[in-house]
Amino acid sequence: MKLDYYPLGDTGIQLVFGTEISEETNQKIRMFANELAQHPIDGVVEWVPAYTTLTIYYLPNKISFKALKEKLEALDEQQHGREADAASLVYIIPTYYGGSDLAYVAEHNGLSEEDVISIHANKDYLIYMMGFVPGFPYLGGMPEEIATPRRENPRAEIEPGSVGIAGAQTGVYPLESPGGWQLIGQTPVKLYDPTGERPILLESGHYLRFVPISKEEFLTIKEAIKRGEYEVETEEKKVSVHEVG
Amino acid sequence: MSKPIFKVRKSGLLSTIQDSGRKGYQQYGIVVSGAMDPFSMNVANFLVGNKGDEAVLEITVMGPAFDVLDDAVIAICGGDLSPKVNGEKAPMWKSFTVKEGDRLEFGQPLSGARSYISVAGGYEVPLVMGSKSTYLKAGIGGIEGRALVKGDVLQTSGKIKGISGRALHPDEVPSYKKELTVRVVLGPHQHAFTEEGIDTFLSTPYEVTPQSDRMGFRLKGEKVEHATSADIISEAIPLGGIQVPANGDPIILMSDRQTTGGYSRIATVISSDIPYLAQAMPGCTIHFREVTVEQAQEVFETNDRFLRTLEKVSVR
Numbered sequence: 001m002k003l004d005y006y007p008l009g010d011t012g013i014q015l016v017f018g019t020e021i022s023e024e025t026n027q028k029i030r031m032f033a034n035e036l037a038q039h040p041i042d043g044v045v046e047w048v049p050a051y052t053t054l055t056i057y058y059l060p061n062k063i064s065f066k067a068l069k070e071k072l073e074a075l076d077e078q079q080h081g082r083e084a085d086a087a088s089l090v091y092i093i094p095t096y097y098g099g100s101d102l103a104y105v106a107e108h109n110g111l112s113e114e115d116v117i118s119i120h121a122n123k124d125y126l127i128y129m130m131g132f133v134p135g136f137p138y139l140g141g142m143p144e145e146i147a148t149p150r151r152e153n154p155r156a157e158i159e160p161g162s163v164g165i166a167g168a169q170t171g172v173y174p175l176e177s178p179g180g181w182q183l184i185g186q187t188p189v190k191l192y193d194p195t196g197e198r199p200i201l202l203e204s205g206h207y208l209r210f211v212p213i214s215k216e217e218f219l220t221i222k223e224a225i226k227r228g229e230y231e232v233e234t235e236e237k238k239v240s241v242h243e244v245g
Numbered sequence: 246m247s248k249p250i251f252k253v254r255k256s257g258l259l260s261t262i263q264d265s266g267r268k269g270y271q272q273y274g275i276v277v278s279g280a281m282d283p284f285s286m287n288v289a290n291f292l293v294g295n296k297g298d299e300a301v302l303e304i305t306v307m308g309p310a311f312d313v314l315d316d317a318v319i320a321i322c323g324g325d326l327s328p329k330v331n332g333e334k335a336p337m338w339k340s341f342t343v344k345e346g347d348r349l350e351f352g353q354p355l356s357g358a359r360s361y362i363s364v365a366g367g368y369e370v371p372l373v374m375g376s377k378s379t380y381l382k383a384g385i386g387g388i389e390g391r392a393l394v395k396g397d398v399l400q401t402s403g404k405i406k407g408i409s410g411r412a413l414h415p416d417e418v419p420s421y422k423k424e425l426t427v428r429v430v431l432g433p434h435q436h437a438f439t440e441e442g443i444d445t446f447l448s449t450p451y452e453v454t455p456q457s458d459r460m461g462f463r464l465k466g467e468k469v470e471h472a473t474s475a476d477i478i479s480e481a482i483p484l485g486g487i488q489v490p491a492n493g494d495p496i497i498l499m500s501d502r503q504t505t506g507g508y509s510r511i512a513t514v515i516s517s518d519i520p521y522l523a524q525a526m527p528g529c530t531i532h533f534r535e536v537t538v539e540q541a542q543e544v545f546e547t548n549d550r551f552l553r554t555l556e557k558v559s560v561r
Contacts, residue, residue, distance in 0.1 A: 006432050006433035007432065008433060008486065008513045009429075009515050010538055010544075010545050011516050012481075014481070021478060045269070048480075050478075050481055051478045052480070053481065055480065057271075060545045061549045065542060129479065130504075131479065131503065131505030133382075134273065134275045134383050135274055174274075194385045199270070199273070199275070200273035
Protein backbone atom coordinates (compact mmCIF):
# COMPACT_ATOMS: atom_id res chain seq x y z
CA MET A 1 0.00 0.00 0.00
CA LYS A 2 1.28 3.45 -0.90
CA LEU A 3 1.43 6.05 1.79
CA ASP A 4 -0.55 9.28 1.65
CA TYR A 5 1.33 12.54 2.12
CA TYR A 6 -0.23 15.78 3.36
CA PRO A 7 1.45 19.15 3.88
CA LEU A 8 0.95 20.65 7.34
CA GLY A 9 1.53 24.27 6.44
CA ASP A 10 5.03 24.94 5.09
CA THR A 11 7.05 23.21 7.83
CA GLY A 12 5.35 19.85 8.32
CA ILE A 13 4.45 16.76 6.34
CA GLN A 14 2.14 14.02 7.46
CA LEU A 15 2.52 10.41 6.30
CA VAL A 16 -0.58 8.28 6.63
CA PHE A 17 0.06 4.56 7.05
CA GLY A 18 -3.49 3.33 7.53
CA THR A 19 -6.94 4.22 8.74
CA GLU A 20 -7.23 1.93 11.74
CA ILE A 21 -5.29 1.37 14.91
CA SER A 22 -3.32 -1.86 14.62
CA GLU A 23 -0.03 -3.30 15.79
CA GLU A 24 0.95 -3.85 12.17
CA THR A 25 0.50 -0.18 11.27
CA ASN A 26 2.38 0.81 14.40
CA GLN A 27 5.32 -1.42 13.48
CA LYS A 28 5.47 0.07 9.99
CA ILE A 29 5.56 3.56 11.46
CA ARG A 30 8.29 2.53 13.87
CA MET A 31 10.38 1.02 11.05
CA PHE A 32 10.01 4.19 9.01
CA ALA A 33 11.02 6.35 11.97
CA ASN A 34 14.03 4.09 12.61
CA GLU A 35 15.05 4.58 9.01
CA LEU A 36 14.83 8.38 9.44
CA ALA A 37 16.99 8.17 12.55
CA GLN A 38 19.60 6.03 10.83
CA HIS A 39 19.71 7.99 7.58
CA PRO A 40 19.05 11.59 8.56
CA ILE A 41 17.62 13.89 5.88
CA ASP A 42 19.13 17.36 5.94
CA GLY A 43 16.50 19.87 7.04
CA VAL A 44 14.38 17.41 9.03
CA VAL A 45 14.04 18.72 12.59
CA GLU A 46 12.02 15.99 14.29
CA TRP A 47 9.16 13.55 13.85
CA VAL A 48 6.18 12.38 15.87
CA PRO A 49 4.82 8.85 15.48
CA ALA A 50 1.11 8.40 16.25
CA TYR A 51 -1.47 5.63 15.83
CA THR A 52 -1.75 5.76 12.05
CA THR A 53 0.50 8.64 11.06
CA LEU A 54 4.07 9.84 11.18
CA THR A 55 4.46 13.62 11.19
CA ILE A 56 7.77 15.11 10.14
CA TYR A 57 8.73 18.72 10.87
CA TYR A 58 11.34 20.33 8.64
CA LEU A 59 13.01 23.58 7.63
CA PRO A 60 11.82 24.75 4.21
CA ASN A 61 15.03 26.71 3.63
CA LYS A 62 16.91 23.39 3.77
CA ILE A 63 14.46 21.20 1.88
CA SER A 64 11.22 21.93 0.03
CA PHE A 65 7.98 20.01 0.48
CA LYS A 66 8.39 18.51 -2.97
CA ALA A 67 11.99 17.40 -2.44
CA LEU A 68 11.23 15.98 0.99
CA LYS A 69 8.19 14.10 -0.30
CA GLU A 70 10.32 12.54 -3.04
CA LYS A 71 12.93 11.42 -0.52
CA LEU A 72 10.27 9.94 1.72
CA GLU A 73 8.66 8.12 -1.19
CA ALA A 74 12.02 6.59 -2.07
CA LEU A 75 12.46 5.58 1.56
CA ASP A 76 9.04 3.96 1.50
CA GLU A 77 9.95 2.06 -1.69
CA GLN A 78 12.98 0.60 0.05
CA GLN A 79 10.85 -0.56 2.95
CA HIS A 80 8.54 -2.62 0.78
CA GLY A 81 8.65 -6.33 1.34
CA ARG A 82 10.88 -5.85 4.33
CA GLU A 83 9.89 -7.44 7.57
CA ALA A 84 10.24 -5.68 10.84
CA ASP A 85 13.56 -7.03 11.93
CA ALA A 86 14.45 -4.48 14.56
CA ALA A 87 13.69 -5.99 17.94
CA SER A 88 11.32 -4.05 20.14
CA LEU A 89 12.12 -3.46 23.76
CA VAL A 90 9.88 -4.34 26.65
CA TYR A 91 10.23 -1.88 29.53
CA ILE A 92 9.72 -3.67 32.84
CA ILE A 93 7.71 -1.44 35.15
CA PRO A 94 7.63 -2.69 38.75
CA THR A 95 4.19 -1.88 40.14
CA TYR A 96 2.73 -2.04 43.62
CA TYR A 97 -0.91 -2.90 43.10
CA GLY A 98 -2.45 -1.05 46.02
CA GLY A 99 -4.32 1.71 44.23
CA SER A 100 -7.34 3.25 45.89
CA ASP A 101 -9.66 2.19 43.05
CA LEU A 102 -8.45 -1.42 42.82
CA ALA A 103 -11.43 -2.65 44.83
CA TYR A 104 -13.84 -0.68 42.64
CA VAL A 105 -12.33 -2.05 39.40
CA ALA A 106 -12.65 -5.58 40.82
CA GLU A 107 -16.25 -5.05 41.93
CA HIS A 108 -17.26 -3.37 38.67
CA ASN A 109 -16.05 -6.38 36.70
CA GLY A 110 -17.21 -9.07 39.16
CA LEU A 111 -13.64 -10.12 39.88
CA SER A 112 -11.39 -10.38 42.91
CA GLU A 113 -8.57 -7.88 43.37
CA GLU A 114 -6.10 -10.70 42.72
CA ASP A 115 -7.85 -11.42 39.40
CA VAL A 116 -7.55 -7.77 38.35
CA ILE A 117 -3.84 -7.81 39.13
CA SER A 118 -3.16 -11.05 37.33
CA ILE A 119 -5.07 -9.87 34.25
CA HIS A 120 -3.38 -6.46 34.20
CA ALA A 121 0.18 -7.52 35.04
CA ASN A 122 2.77 -9.58 33.19
CA LYS A 123 1.39 -8.67 29.81
CA ASP A 124 3.15 -6.72 27.08
CA TYR A 125 1.31 -3.53 26.18
CA LEU A 126 2.31 -1.84 22.94
CA ILE A 127 3.21 1.84 23.32
CA TYR A 128 1.29 3.18 20.36
CA MET A 129 2.28 6.79 20.84
CA MET A 130 3.39 9.34 23.41
CA GLY A 131 1.52 12.54 24.14
CA PHE A 132 -1.24 14.14 26.23
CA VAL A 133 1.35 15.16 28.85
CA PRO A 134 5.17 14.75 28.80
CA GLY A 135 6.11 11.08 28.87
CA PHE A 136 2.57 9.66 28.81
CA PRO A 137 2.30 6.38 26.87
CA TYR A 138 -0.86 5.50 24.94
CA LEU A 139 -0.95 1.75 25.59
CA GLY A 140 -2.84 -0.80 23.57
CA GLY A 141 -3.97 -4.29 24.42
CA MET A 142 -5.63 -4.17 27.82
CA PRO A 143 -8.07 -7.09 28.25
CA GLU A 144 -11.72 -5.98 28.19
CA GLU A 145 -12.39 -8.01 31.35
CA ILE A 146 -10.96 -5.23 33.49
CA ALA A 147 -12.25 -2.22 31.52
CA THR A 148 -13.79 0.33 33.88
CA PRO A 149 -15.29 3.76 33.16
CA ARG A 150 -13.51 6.85 34.44
CA ARG A 151 -14.35 8.15 37.90
CA GLU A 152 -17.38 10.38 38.07
CA ASN A 153 -15.42 12.80 40.22
CA PRO A 154 -11.93 13.25 38.82
CA ARG A 155 -9.18 13.70 41.39
CA ALA A 156 -7.58 17.11 41.61
CA GLU A 157 -4.18 15.61 42.14
CA ILE A 158 -2.75 12.29 41.05
CA GLU A 159 0.74 11.28 42.08
CA PRO A 160 3.34 10.63 39.40
CA GLY A 161 3.76 6.90 38.75
CA SER A 162 0.07 6.13 39.34
CA VAL A 163 -1.15 3.26 37.18
CA GLY A 164 -4.75 3.53 36.12
CA ILE A 165 -7.59 2.36 33.93
CA ALA A 166 -9.91 4.57 31.89
CA GLY A 167 -12.45 2.65 29.87
CA ALA A 168 -10.57 0.02 27.87
CA GLN A 169 -7.29 1.89 28.24
CA THR A 170 -4.53 1.59 30.78
CA GLY A 171 -1.72 4.03 31.44
CA VAL A 172 0.73 5.59 33.86
CA TYR A 173 0.73 9.23 34.98
CA PRO A 174 4.23 10.62 34.36
CA LEU A 175 3.73 13.79 36.40
CA GLU A 176 1.38 15.12 39.01
CA SER A 177 -1.86 16.09 37.37
CA PRO A 178 -5.61 16.03 37.85
CA GLY A 179 -7.44 13.11 36.28
CA GLY A 180 -10.35 10.73 36.29
CA TRP A 181 -8.59 7.41 35.85
CA GLN A 182 -9.32 4.50 38.17
CA LEU A 183 -6.07 4.07 40.08
CA ILE A 184 -5.04 0.48 40.64
CA GLY A 185 -1.35 0.78 41.43
CA GLN A 186 1.80 2.78 41.58
CA THR A 187 5.28 2.44 40.13
CA PRO A 188 8.34 4.00 41.80
CA VAL A 189 9.92 4.34 38.34
CA LYS A 190 10.16 7.85 36.91
CA LEU A 191 8.65 8.11 33.45
CA TYR A 192 9.42 11.82 33.30
CA ASP A 193 12.51 13.49 34.74
CA PRO A 194 12.92 16.87 33.02
CA THR A 195 16.40 17.58 34.33
CA GLY A 196 17.66 14.00 34.15
CA GLU A 197 20.00 12.58 31.57
CA ARG A 198 17.08 10.76 30.04
CA PRO A 199 14.06 13.05 30.46
CA ILE A 200 11.57 10.55 29.06
CA LEU A 201 11.83 6.85 29.78
CA LEU A 202 9.50 5.34 27.19
CA GLU A 203 9.36 5.41 23.43
CA SER A 204 6.54 4.60 21.05
CA GLY A 205 6.76 1.34 19.12
CA HIS A 206 8.13 -0.50 22.13
CA TYR A 207 6.30 -2.39 24.86
CA LEU A 208 5.65 -1.99 28.54
CA ARG A 209 5.07 -4.71 31.13
CA PHE A 210 3.76 -4.13 34.66
CA VAL A 211 5.36 -6.54 37.11
CA PRO A 212 3.77 -6.77 40.58
CA ILE A 213 5.94 -5.90 43.56
CA SER A 214 5.28 -5.70 47.30
CA LYS A 215 5.04 -2.45 49.23
CA GLU A 216 8.50 -3.15 50.70
CA GLU A 217 10.00 -3.61 47.25
CA PHE A 218 8.27 -0.42 46.14
CA LEU A 219 9.98 1.52 48.93
CA THR A 220 13.36 -0.14 48.30
CA ILE A 221 13.27 0.73 44.60
CA LYS A 222 12.10 4.26 45.37
CA GLU A 223 15.13 4.76 47.64
CA ALA A 224 17.46 3.27 45.01
CA ILE A 225 16.06 5.68 42.40
CA LYS A 226 16.71 8.60 44.76
CA ARG A 227 20.33 7.51 45.09
CA GLY A 228 20.57 7.11 41.31
CA GLU A 229 21.21 3.38 41.68
CA TYR A 230 18.25 1.95 39.87
CA GLU A 231 18.00 1.15 36.22
CA VAL A 232 14.80 0.17 34.51
CA GLU A 233 15.08 -3.35 33.11
CA THR A 234 14.36 -3.98 29.48
CA GLU A 235 13.91 -7.15 27.52
CA GLU A 236 14.17 -7.69 23.79
CA LYS A 237 11.11 -8.81 21.95
CA LYS A 238 11.06 -10.10 18.41
CA VAL A 239 8.09 -8.81 16.50
CA SER A 240 7.43 -9.42 12.86
CA VAL A 241 4.84 -7.51 10.95
CA HIS A 242 3.46 -10.77 9.59
CA GLU A 243 3.10 -12.32 12.98
CA VAL A 244 1.28 -9.40 14.50
CA GLY A 245 -0.92 -8.69 11.49
CA MET B 246 30.92 36.74 34.40
CA SER B 247 27.21 36.43 34.90
CA LYS B 248 25.61 39.53 36.34
CA PRO B 249 22.20 40.48 37.70
CA ILE B 250 20.52 42.97 35.39
CA PHE B 251 16.81 43.34 36.22
CA LYS B 252 14.96 43.14 39.49
CA VAL B 253 11.23 42.65 39.01
CA ARG B 254 9.13 45.37 40.70
CA LYS B 255 5.92 44.36 38.97
CA SER B 256 5.42 41.05 37.18
CA GLY B 257 2.99 42.20 34.49
CA LEU B 258 0.19 39.99 33.17
CA LEU B 259 2.37 37.13 31.90
CA SER B 260 6.12 37.56 31.54
CA THR B 261 8.13 34.46 30.67
CA ILE B 262 11.55 33.56 29.32
CA GLN B 263 11.24 32.08 25.82
CA ASP B 264 13.57 31.05 23.01
CA SER B 265 12.80 29.17 19.79
CA GLY B 266 11.37 26.28 21.79
CA ARG B 267 12.11 22.72 22.81
CA LYS B 268 12.91 20.73 19.70
CA GLY B 269 13.33 17.01 19.21
CA TYR B 270 11.16 15.90 22.13
CA GLN B 271 7.67 16.06 20.65
CA GLN B 272 7.72 12.32 20.04
CA TYR B 273 7.92 11.95 23.82
CA GLY B 274 5.01 14.29 24.45
CA ILE B 275 7.14 17.32 25.34
CA VAL B 276 5.44 20.55 24.29
CA VAL B 277 7.57 22.87 22.11
CA SER B 278 6.69 26.26 23.70
CA GLY B 279 8.96 29.14 22.59
CA ALA B 280 8.31 32.75 21.60
CA MET B 281 4.82 33.25 20.16
CA ASP B 282 6.21 35.83 17.73
CA PRO B 283 9.54 34.41 16.52
CA PHE B 284 10.17 37.34 14.15
CA SER B 285 10.26 39.86 16.99
CA MET B 286 12.40 37.48 19.07
CA ASN B 287 14.91 37.15 16.23
CA VAL B 288 15.13 40.87 15.53
CA ALA B 289 15.36 41.78 19.23
CA ASN B 290 18.31 39.41 19.52
CA PHE B 291 20.08 40.52 16.34
CA LEU B 292 19.87 44.18 17.36
CA VAL B 293 21.85 43.54 20.56
CA GLY B 294 24.29 41.17 18.83
CA ASN B 295 22.86 37.84 20.04
CA LYS B 296 22.05 34.78 17.99
CA GLY B 297 18.47 34.96 16.75
CA ASP B 298 17.18 32.18 18.96
CA GLU B 299 18.75 33.34 22.24
CA ALA B 300 16.26 33.51 25.09
CA VAL B 301 14.25 36.72 25.42
CA LEU B 302 11.61 37.91 27.81
CA GLU B 303 8.12 37.63 26.36
CA ILE B 304 5.74 40.08 28.01
CA THR B 305 2.00 40.14 27.46
CA VAL B 306 -0.46 43.05 27.12
CA MET B 307 0.22 44.59 30.54
CA GLY B 308 3.99 44.65 30.81
CA PRO B 309 6.22 44.37 33.88
CA ALA B 310 8.39 46.95 35.67
CA PHE B 311 12.05 46.47 36.49
CA ASP B 312 14.82 48.10 38.45
CA VAL B 313 17.96 47.97 36.34
CA LEU B 314 20.79 46.52 38.44
CA ASP B 315 23.64 46.93 35.99
CA ASP B 316 24.41 48.68 32.69
CA ALA B 317 23.28 46.60 29.74
CA VAL B 318 22.38 46.82 26.06
CA ILE B 319 18.79 45.76 25.42
CA ALA B 320 16.20 45.92 22.64
CA ILE B 321 12.41 45.81 22.71
CA CYS B 322 10.54 44.45 19.68
CA GLY B 323 7.01 43.32 18.92
CA GLY B 324 3.79 44.88 20.12
CA ASP B 325 3.95 48.42 21.48
CA LEU B 326 3.24 48.08 25.19
CA SER B 327 4.48 51.64 25.89
CA PRO B 328 7.99 50.97 27.18
CA LYS B 329 9.47 53.72 29.36
CA VAL B 330 12.83 54.29 30.98
CA ASN B 331 12.64 56.59 34.01
CA GLY B 332 9.26 57.79 32.78
CA GLU B 333 10.54 58.72 29.30
CA LYS B 334 9.37 56.86 26.20
CA ALA B 335 11.90 54.14 25.33
CA PRO B 336 12.74 53.20 21.74
CA MET B 337 11.38 50.10 20.03
CA TRP B 338 13.04 48.01 17.32
CA LYS B 339 16.32 49.65 18.32
CA SER B 340 19.06 48.61 20.75
CA PHE B 341 19.86 51.01 23.60
CA THR B 342 21.72 51.09 26.89
CA VAL B 343 20.01 50.98 30.26
CA LYS B 344 22.03 52.10 33.27
CA GLU B 345 22.22 50.88 36.81
CA GLY B 346 19.45 52.54 38.81
CA ASP B 347 17.18 53.07 35.79
CA ARG B 348 13.59 52.01 35.96
CA LEU B 349 12.23 50.15 32.93
CA GLU B 350 8.48 49.81 32.83
CA PHE B 351 5.54 49.38 30.51
CA GLY B 352 2.23 51.19 30.23
CA GLN B 353 -0.78 51.07 27.96
CA PRO B 354 -0.87 48.42 25.24
CA LEU B 355 -0.98 50.52 22.04
CA SER B 356 -0.61 47.85 19.36
CA GLY B 357 -0.05 44.11 19.33
CA ALA B 358 -0.28 41.79 22.32
CA ARG B 359 3.29 40.71 23.07
CA SER B 360 6.63 42.38 23.29
CA TYR B 361 10.11 40.91 23.51
CA ILE B 362 12.98 42.24 25.59
CA SER B 363 16.43 41.00 24.59
CA VAL B 364 19.64 41.65 26.47
CA ALA B 365 23.16 41.41 25.05
CA GLY B 366 24.48 38.04 26.19
CA GLY B 367 21.03 36.60 26.78
CA TYR B 368 19.24 35.68 30.01
CA GLU B 369 20.98 33.12 32.11
CA VAL B 370 18.64 30.28 33.05
CA PRO B 371 19.30 26.54 32.91
CA LEU B 372 18.68 24.64 29.70
CA VAL B 373 15.94 22.05 30.09
CA MET B 374 15.96 19.55 27.24
CA GLY B 375 18.01 21.93 25.16
CA SER B 376 15.85 25.02 25.64
CA LYS B 377 15.36 27.94 28.01
CA SER B 378 11.68 28.29 27.11
CA THR B 379 9.19 28.36 29.96
CA TYR B 380 6.39 25.82 29.78
CA LEU B 381 4.07 26.65 32.66
CA LYS B 382 1.91 23.51 32.66
CA ALA B 383 4.86 21.18 33.20
CA GLY B 384 6.75 23.77 35.25
CA ILE B 385 9.93 23.62 33.19
CA GLY B 386 12.33 26.15 31.68
CA GLY B 387 12.80 29.86 32.35
CA ILE B 388 12.80 30.89 36.00
CA GLU B 389 11.87 27.73 37.92
CA GLY B 390 9.35 26.82 35.25
CA ARG B 391 7.09 29.77 36.04
CA ALA B 392 6.23 33.31 35.00
CA LEU B 393 8.14 36.22 36.56
CA VAL B 394 7.02 37.34 39.99
CA LYS B 395 7.88 40.44 42.00
CA GLY B 396 11.35 40.18 43.49
CA ASP B 397 12.82 37.90 40.79
CA VAL B 398 16.29 38.87 39.64
CA LEU B 399 17.19 38.21 36.01
CA GLN B 400 20.81 37.48 35.16
CA THR B 401 22.67 37.90 31.92
CA SER B 402 25.67 35.86 30.89
CA GLY B 403 27.63 39.06 30.33
CA LYS B 404 29.47 37.34 27.48
CA ILE B 405 28.51 39.94 24.88
CA LYS B 406 28.77 43.69 25.46
CA GLY B 407 26.41 44.58 22.66
CA ILE B 408 26.14 47.76 20.61
CA SER B 409 23.44 50.31 21.27
CA GLY B 410 21.75 52.43 18.64
CA ARG B 411 21.22 49.72 16.05
CA ALA B 412 17.73 49.84 14.60
CA LEU B 413 15.55 47.90 12.22
CA HIS B 414 14.77 49.96 9.11
CA PRO B 415 11.34 51.60 9.68
CA ASP B 416 10.03 50.04 6.44
CA GLU B 417 10.65 46.62 7.94
CA VAL B 418 8.86 47.25 11.23
CA PRO B 419 5.62 45.25 11.19
CA SER B 420 2.37 47.02 11.91
CA TYR B 421 -0.26 45.14 13.85
CA LYS B 422 -3.80 45.74 12.77
CA LYS B 423 -7.19 45.01 14.30
CA GLU B 424 -8.13 43.14 11.15
CA LEU B 425 -5.68 40.78 9.52
CA THR B 426 -5.52 38.20 6.76
CA VAL B 427 -3.75 35.00 7.58
CA ARG B 428 -2.59 32.61 4.87
CA VAL B 429 -3.29 28.90 5.29
CA VAL B 430 -2.52 25.63 3.55
CA LEU B 431 -5.70 23.53 3.61
CA GLY B 432 -5.77 20.10 5.18
CA PRO B 433 -4.93 17.52 6.25
CA HIS B 434 -8.56 16.61 7.09
CA GLN B 435 -10.44 18.45 4.35
CA HIS B 436 -12.54 15.31 3.85
CA ALA B 437 -13.93 15.75 7.38
CA PHE B 438 -15.65 19.00 6.30
CA THR B 439 -18.42 19.79 3.86
CA GLU B 440 -17.64 22.00 0.86
CA GLU B 441 -19.79 24.68 2.49
CA GLY B 442 -17.80 24.27 5.68
CA ILE B 443 -14.52 24.96 3.89
CA ASP B 444 -16.11 27.81 1.98
CA THR B 445 -17.42 29.36 5.21
CA PHE B 446 -14.00 29.08 6.76
CA LEU B 447 -12.27 30.82 3.83
CA SER B 448 -14.85 33.51 3.15
CA THR B 449 -16.16 34.75 6.50
CA PRO B 450 -14.38 36.70 9.25
CA TYR B 451 -13.50 35.19 12.62
CA GLU B 452 -13.00 37.02 15.87
CA VAL B 453 -10.28 36.20 18.39
CA THR B 454 -12.04 35.51 21.71
CA PRO B 455 -10.71 36.27 25.20
CA GLN B 456 -10.31 32.48 25.68
CA SER B 457 -7.05 32.69 23.78
CA ASP B 458 -3.62 32.11 25.21
CA ARG B 459 -0.18 30.69 24.42
CA MET B 460 -1.76 27.30 23.84
CA GLY B 461 -4.28 28.36 21.25
CA PHE B 462 -6.55 31.08 19.89
CA ARG B 463 -10.23 30.27 20.13
CA LEU B 464 -12.21 31.92 17.37
CA LYS B 465 -15.84 32.85 17.01
CA GLY B 466 -17.76 33.37 13.80
CA GLU B 467 -19.76 31.31 11.32
CA LYS B 468 -19.71 27.66 12.35
CA VAL B 469 -17.56 25.41 10.18
CA GLU B 470 -19.63 22.42 9.11
CA HIS B 471 -18.31 18.88 9.35
CA ALA B 472 -19.13 16.19 6.79
CA THR B 473 -18.18 13.44 9.18
CA SER B 474 -17.32 13.25 12.86
CA ALA B 475 -15.19 16.03 14.28
CA ASP B 476 -12.96 13.46 15.95
CA ILE B 477 -9.96 11.77 14.40
CA ILE B 478 -7.54 9.14 15.62
CA SER B 479 -5.01 11.14 17.66
CA GLU B 480 -2.01 12.42 15.71
CA ALA B 481 0.67 15.11 15.89
CA ILE B 482 -0.54 18.70 15.73
CA PRO B 483 1.63 21.41 14.17
CA LEU B 484 2.11 25.05 15.09
CA GLY B 485 -0.69 26.99 13.40
CA GLY B 486 -2.87 23.91 12.96
CA ILE B 487 -6.55 24.90 12.96
CA GLN B 488 -8.69 22.32 14.67
CA VAL B 489 -12.46 22.36 14.60
CA PRO B 490 -14.25 20.52 17.41
CA ALA B 491 -17.86 19.39 16.98
CA ASN B 492 -19.17 22.84 17.96
CA GLY B 493 -17.79 24.26 14.69
CA ASP B 494 -15.64 27.00 16.28
CA PRO B 495 -12.04 26.91 14.98
CA ILE B 496 -9.08 26.93 17.36
CA ILE B 497 -5.62 27.91 16.09
CA LEU B 498 -2.89 25.97 17.89
CA MET B 499 -0.01 28.09 19.11
CA SER B 500 3.33 27.66 20.94
CA ASP B 501 2.12 25.81 24.04
CA ARG B 502 -0.16 23.40 22.13
CA GLN B 503 -0.09 19.74 23.12
CA THR B 504 2.05 17.59 20.85
CA THR B 505 -0.90 15.46 19.71
CA GLY B 506 -4.63 15.92 19.39
CA GLY B 507 -7.82 14.23 18.30
CA TYR B 508 -9.83 16.94 16.49
CA SER B 509 -10.06 17.26 12.73
CA ARG B 510 -8.00 20.10 11.30
CA ILE B 511 -9.18 22.15 8.36
CA ALA B 512 -5.92 23.99 7.62
CA THR B 513 -2.55 25.15 8.92
CA VAL B 514 -1.44 28.79 9.19
CA ILE B 515 1.79 29.31 7.24
CA SER B 516 4.82 29.89 9.44
CA SER B 517 5.45 33.38 8.02
CA ASP B 518 2.08 34.61 9.30
CA ILE B 519 2.45 33.21 12.83
CA PRO B 520 4.26 36.36 14.09
CA TYR B 521 1.34 38.58 13.02
CA LEU B 522 -1.22 36.19 14.43
CA ALA B 523 0.68 36.07 17.73
CA GLN B 524 0.12 39.82 18.06
CA ALA B 525 -3.67 39.62 17.63
CA MET B 526 -5.57 40.69 20.73
CA PRO B 527 -9.00 39.36 21.67
CA GLY B 528 -11.50 41.24 19.53
CA CYS B 529 -9.27 41.24 16.44
CA THR B 530 -10.77 39.96 13.19
CA ILE B 531 -9.08 37.27 11.13
CA HIS B 532 -9.67 36.37 7.50
CA PHE B 533 -8.21 33.16 6.15
CA ARG B 534 -6.77 32.96 2.65
CA GLU B 535 -5.74 29.73 0.97
CA VAL B 536 -2.26 29.35 -0.51
CA THR B 537 -0.39 26.32 -1.80
CA VAL B 538 2.51 24.82 0.10
CA GLU B 539 4.82 26.02 -2.72
CA GLN B 540 3.60 29.61 -2.32
CA ALA B 541 4.02 29.35 1.45
CA GLN B 542 7.59 28.16 1.02
CA GLU B 543 8.40 31.04 -1.33
CA VAL B 544 7.25 33.47 1.36
CA PHE B 545 9.35 31.57 3.87
CA GLU B 546 12.43 31.90 1.62
CA THR B 547 12.00 35.65 1.31
CA ASN B 548 11.59 36.14 5.05
CA ASP B 549 14.41 33.79 5.85
CA ARG B 550 16.77 35.63 3.48
CA PHE B 551 15.90 38.89 5.23
CA LEU B 552 16.62 37.42 8.67
CA ARG B 553 19.90 35.88 7.49
CA THR B 554 21.03 39.26 6.14
CA LEU B 555 20.14 40.88 9.43
CA GLU B 556 22.06 38.16 11.23
CA LYS B 557 25.13 38.70 9.10
CA VAL B 558 25.38 42.38 9.91
CA SER B 559 24.55 41.89 13.60
CA VAL B 560 26.13 38.75 14.98
CA ARG B 561 29.88 38.47 15.11
